[in-house]
Amino acid sequence: MKTIAIYHHKGGVGKTTVAVNLAAVLRKRGKRILLVDIDAQANSTFATGLIKFEFEQEDDLKTCNVYHLLENTHLIFVENVVKPSNCFNQPEIDVVPSHITLISQQPNLTRFASTAIRLARKLDKVTEQYDFVIIDTPPSLDLYAQASLTAADYLIIPSDLKPFSNQGLSSVGEFVNTIINENREGLGKEPLNILGVLPSKISPNPMYLKHTFPKHQLAITEVYNFPLMETVILERTALSKCINQTILMGDLEIPAPQSILDYALKAPQEAKASALEFEQLADEVLSKIEV
Amino acid sequence: MVIFLMIDIENIICNSPRSDFSESQLEKLADYILKVEGLLQPVIVKKAGFESYELIAGELAYHAAMRAKEKNPHQGEMVNAFVIQEAQQSYVIEQLAAFFEALSPHISQGVEAPETPGIVPAQDDQRLFNLEQRLEQQGQEIRAEFNSLFQQLAERINLLETTPPPEPSAETSGPVMGLLDSLNVLDGKSLRSELERRNIPRASILANAIITARDKQPQQVFRGYGDVVASVKGLGDKTLIKMIDAFAMS
Numbered sequence: 001m002k003t004i005a006i007y008h009h010k011g012g013v014g015k016t017t018v019a020v021n022l023a024a025v026l027r028k029r030g031k032r033i034l035l036v037d038i039d040a041q042a043n044s045t046f047a048t049g050l051i052k053f054e055f056e057q058e059d060d061l062k063t064c065n066v067y068h069l070l071e072n073t074h075l076i077f078v079e080n081v082v083k084p085s086n087c088f089n090q091p092e093i094d095v096v097p098s099h100i101t102l103i104s105q106q107p108n109l110t111r112f113a114s115t116a117i118r119l120a121r122k123l124d125k126v127t128e129q130y131d132f133v134i135i136d137t138p139p140s141l142d143l144y145a146q147a148s149l150t151a152a153d154y155l156i157i158p159s160d161l162k163p164f165s166n167q168g169l170s171s172v173g174e175f176v177n178t179i180i181n182e183n184r185e186g187l188g189k190e191p192l193n194i195l196g197v198l199p200s201k202i203s204p205n206p207m208y209l210k211h212t213f214p215k216h217q218l219a220i221t222e223v224y225n226f227p228l229m230e231t232v233i234l235e236r237t238a239l240s241k242c243i244n245q246t247i248l249m250g251d252l253e254i255p256a257p258q259s260i261l262d263y264a265l266k267a268p269q270e271a272k273a274s275a276l277e278f279e280q281l282a283d284e285v286l287s288k289i290e291v
Numbered sequence: 292m293v294i295f296l297m298i299d300i301e302n303i304i305c306n307s308p309r310s311d312f313s314e315s316q317l318e319k320l321a322d323y324i325l326k327v328e329g330l331l332q333p334v335i336v337k338k339a340g341f342e343s344y345e346l347i348a349g350e351l352a353y354h355a356a357m358r359a360k361e362k363n364p365h366q367g368e369m370v371n372a373f374v375i376q377e378a379q380q381s382y383v384i385e386q387l388a389a390f391f392e393a394l395s396p397h398i399s400q401g402v403e404a405p406e407t408p409g410i411v412p413a414q415d416d417q418r419l420f421n422l423e424q425r426l427e428q429q430g431q432e433i434r435a436e437f438n439s440l441f442q443q444l445a446e447r448i449n450l451l452e453t454t455p456p457p458e459p460s461a462e463t464s465g466p467v468m469g470l471l472d473s474l475n476v477l478d479g480k481s482l483r484s485e486l487e488r489r490n491i492p493r494a495s496i497l498a499n500a501i502i503t504a505r506d507k508q509p510q511q512v513f514r515g516y517g518d519v520v521a522s523v524k525g526l527g528d529k530t531l532i533k534m535i536d537a538f539a540m541s
Binding site for chain 1: 295296297298299301302341342364365368369372374469471514515517528532535539
């Protein structure tokens, strides 16, 4: 089992899009996938079809989500909180959902000495059940980010490569080299392997791609000394459309999000290019991670 | 700097044996801890390694909390603890001793003294008595647990022996299939019975239409629900949604 965290502490760089669609494409290749959503915004949980309720009473995730893995050592395990995704991808993937209450619950966790390593310990118990664990993380340097990266073997940093996002890169590097790798050493694990910065949400404007983008790419390796991934995920409407689909049920509009790959089967012209980018990402990830 | 944290009690190393304290005292304190859902007398520890701590003071509190965890694992996993730095240790002990001394004329017997675990240096007889008491109690607990497990097993075996084996059914073997898989895999007859079982109206006509449409698909497979709606005659979005829901439920 290999664990990959999708992380950048800059928000809005396409973490969720990368996490859910990478999970989907690897699943279609027959890999057994667990997607862990540990971002309080619960975007991955939504994108995999687990938030279809309208009212709080129907919310079955509040008492059963990733927080419950972090708050104890021996009581709740992955098998107690995992749910299959819902009409998201064929075949479906396993998801540990997140919940908005993660924000208000964080102060509890900071009082516990072992919070940051519990996710790692609990994932260690499911190594036989999954080939890949993909973790969608919060855009911060908080305890949830710490728990995610401590549990991960590999790190993908999605970024639009713009100056604002790059400013965060050095603190990501420092975070990994200090807290994260110390935790991993304590757990007897290898240091976190940074697969690279993944150009994501890149403008498809041909002039930009020709003139400015190469300079931005170069800055990652030359100025910030981070490895750069070869795959480029362009910002296309299909990527947000596949998540924001709905179906009518009586008078209600129910969310019906899909992976870009399943959406591409339905709307090939619109979505095929994005789907191919994720196929390429899967190729690159598989080739860089010896399975 | 002193840090205040909730620590997994299993990560604390305590060098004083539990038999320093009387079992009935630990029992009573454990109940008090469980009632409050927390230990109000924080233990004092120092870091001994990654995720391990050595107990500096609070032996009675530690053993009482251990007993609380034995009694209720759902509540007693963590204890309140002051984590001190190695360099502070002598000052910490000094402070605790000063407080103990200041309080000692007033405190009732049975409250711990940090610098001398167990208050009275436990006599061998007393320790043996404590150990014996604990063994006796644990023996009783194990016997009770064994009896209740045995009872449950006996009931289950009884149930299995008295109920006839379930009729082997052709359908629903193995894990439940999603709707799309069912539509792609089942033959006309089983598809019809699956639809009927879930109270989908016009099951027989629908099953026929689905099979007819499926045979016309490339590789005789629906690639998605879009294919299904587009190609099955007389099947609209609403019915399909009903079907998806019905199949998702069972």
